[in-house]
Amino acid sequence: MRIAVSGNDGFIAPHLLEMLGDVASEIPSEALDNPRLLDGALASCTCLIHFNGHPPNSEIERNDPDAPRLMKEWARGILDAKKRHQGLHLILVGSLRVHPEYVDERFSGETTLSPRDATAEGQLWVEERALENATEDSPVSILRVSNVHGLPVGGGKGRGYLHSFAGEALTGWIGVPGDGQGMKEIIHVADVCSIIAEVAHSPPPTREALAMGNGWATPISELAEAMASKMGADVQMWAPEKDELWGVVEVGYLKERLEYEPMVGMEDIIQEAMANASF
Structure with missing residues (x-):
């Protein structure tokens, strides 16, 4: 085809x-x-x-x-x-x-x-x-x-909010919007x-x-804290919300339609973000 x-x-x-x-x-x-x-x-x-x-x-x-x-x-x-x-x-x-x-x-x-x-x-x-x-x-x-998370094909700054967290961690702190209990698709x-x-x-x-998504229902504060602990940074709550898209996907439809299973897990995405952290 x-x-x-x-x-x-x-x-x-x-x-x-x-x-x-x-x-x-x-x-x-x-x-x-x-x-x-x-x-x-x-x-x-x-x-x-x-x-x-x-x-x-x-x-x-x-x-x-x-x-x-x-x-x-x-x-x-x-x-x-x-x-x-x-x-x-x-x-x-x-x-x-x-x-x-x-x-x-x-x-x-x-x-x-x-x-x-x-x-x-x-x-x-x-x-x-x-x-x-x-x-x-x-x-x-x-x-x-x-x-969507990952690195551009031609190189450059990573995409996705975990890449943003990793960049912030280089300054010593990660700003988490709201009370940290909200969940975002990854x-x-x-x-x-x-x-x-x-x-x-x-x-x-x-x-x-x-x-399209994985349906990982993890509060954003837990993701920030996991990254901060590995990068020697602190977490600060109530950072300004910038048109955030909260919510996760019902992945059952993808599994039924396509037998979908992610190739890249949560820990892999976090590790990629930390390894390519930039301001």
Whole structure:
């Protein structure tokens, strides 16, 4: 099979392209509004993976009022191309931020939808338009994730809040938002890519929505304290909250759908963050 990847997010997409190797090709951004170029890029593909969780301009803030419009314009070419290419499985990769804040239950594909910022509004609009045209011949998969951890393919500062904790620990303290009892999802970029690849090779009957994560329900203060003790730092509570995404995923759906088991465990993620700590 051939897989096309569009909407490069600069972090997960490079890892995915590296994992998929020769079976994947990246669609250049200029092809998204050029039907001839886009059709040529999709001619031999059976799956298109579009990263739908960010505006095309990475410098735009998530709550910028222009974000939904830009995301819609960016995705319209993809949505139109799907109609022209029968048999194409469309996978949209986005954020869990389409769900409301402080949900009582764990995140799943069935969790209530209520976008919490402008970018999430744009993401949800694209998802809904795609699902309207899902068929047995051209299925649609919606994958949502947040708090992805790991190192960029080309090197550089690690991503994810545990990498932020490790960087803070170099200054002698780790600031924990709130009272420390909140829980955040943690998943490594290698596992995210593995899930996406599995879905690409095993399309749903017509449509699906999956929340990606591990469901590790560990209070954030315990993670901070574990890292602080290993790095000789102190933990300070009640650091300012910066649009935090609290909550963990109901991983049972992933296990049932894909027999998912993480390749990278919690301790591995912590060790990677400490080994690559930077300001």
